[in-house]
Amino acid sequence: MWILKNNLNNNAILVEDQSKNERIILGKAIGYGKKIGCVIDLEKAQIEKNYVIFDHDSVKAFQELIKRIDDASIEYARQIIQKGEQELNLKFNDMLLLTLSDHISFMLKRVKQNLNFKAPLEWDVKVIYPEIFKFSENAVEFLREQTKLEIPHSEATYIALHLINANFSINDMDTTISSTKIIDQVLAIVSDYYQKDLKEDSYSYKRFINHLRYFILRELNHETSNSKNSILKVIEAKYARDFQCAEKIKAFLHDKYNWQIGEDEMLYLTLHLNQLTLVDNKK
Template sequence: MKLIKALNNNVAFVQNDDKKEQVVMGKGVAFNVKPGNSIDASLVEKRFILDSEGIKKDFDSLLKRISISDIELASNIIKKGEERLGYHCNDIILLTLSDHLSMMLQRAEQGLYFTNPLEWDIKLIYPEEYKFAKNVVADLNEKTGHKIPNQEAAFIALHFINSNFEHSEMQETIMCTKIIQNILNITKLYYGKEFSEENFDVKRFITHIRFFVKRQIQGDRLNMDYSLAETILEKCQKDFKCSKKIAQFLKQTYDWDISQGEMLFLTLHLNRMNMN
């Protein structure tokens, strides 16, 4: 791994053994290393591959408007997030989160904040990501002395959620969150009651529809033992009608054709949730 350019002692552009350019980070990783010389790989704590000309240009553009400290801050948050959430974030998150944190801290100095219309949805549908992001905001407030509101946690959580969806854009992640919320609303209206987000079966249902929506977006198929279909339909008629309403909404709104397997799994989760 050879040094191309040291951005500071802890951040550097390098070329790896496969001739791909990377941004590497680690304490002292570029200290006293000259361009063209090898760096000590044992000092690398985090690396991000710049695997296209577009990403390289985006990173160069980013360096012109934000500080290296913001990039280091984002890298540290990404590292903690991967450890606590069990994620393997895609490399583009370094650019998007660095840019967001830089603008957020600039706004904080001016006392300007934005509300996030998806805050409640993210808190409900992605509780672990939201909880982690709230801790990030609390840490930033302690370190900077700013009063960054919890609304920012929803924005930070979105970056992690998006990075965990392969080949997806932020708009697709936002669309996915809205679809999930619409499914929850249909369910509440159909059964005529609210469901506690702390209930185990409710949490399982939300997790199921998160992956259900992800499968629809990516065009994946769900395999199921259809010999169980008759039994499920006989015992869960009311719940199957709810799953049909959800399928009709998705067909009318997104032109999605929901398979029988998906309908049956959805019915089972609805039944468990409604029994409590």
């Protein structure tokens, strides 16, 4: 049994559950017409997201965040997330509804004031996350249709970054932006080394991006291993050219970020590079 403690807006309420935990509940019209102290019918309530709050400061922060987001922005974000999970076949974390709603609410205010910002990572996001970027472009069109406002194309990049952040359960946007920049830097090294454009629609390219993404997140979170790998010498001899490219990547990451790249990672980098640069690799 959940008891209503505060009606934040039509789409957000603060409740206390049977264990005396405070929860922020989001859902379409979930707060409409409800009074403090009433029992929330969990079977009938259209609960979209459910956040357990463990300390008073967090409750206040959530309340302040939700109160500054208008109902329309929450509904726009809800529809974008729902379509995104269906079309991209991804699962976003629960925080996305809050963070994307907040972004949309603030963005619409900026657009009405003719205050638009360029997205410096647009090219990077478009190349590294093409499916998410394309979906985000469609999301911008959706927002234009709903609001009748001239929302700039640059918003596709910001929406994409929120989706990327939520899909990989990254704790903050700074990490998403940093990892995107580093992936772009590594791709530039690879393209320059082999003197060829990479096939962005190939299966091997997508696998390489995915590997880089998780490798970089591990490095940023200090979760890497410097263990030895007995197979590396064999791979180095067999794929000497690709190993040399991996060495260039290793040197760059050490010089730029002071990362210590272990033998396991050198092995995987070499193998991915070999597959990435096969001329007949079309899948």
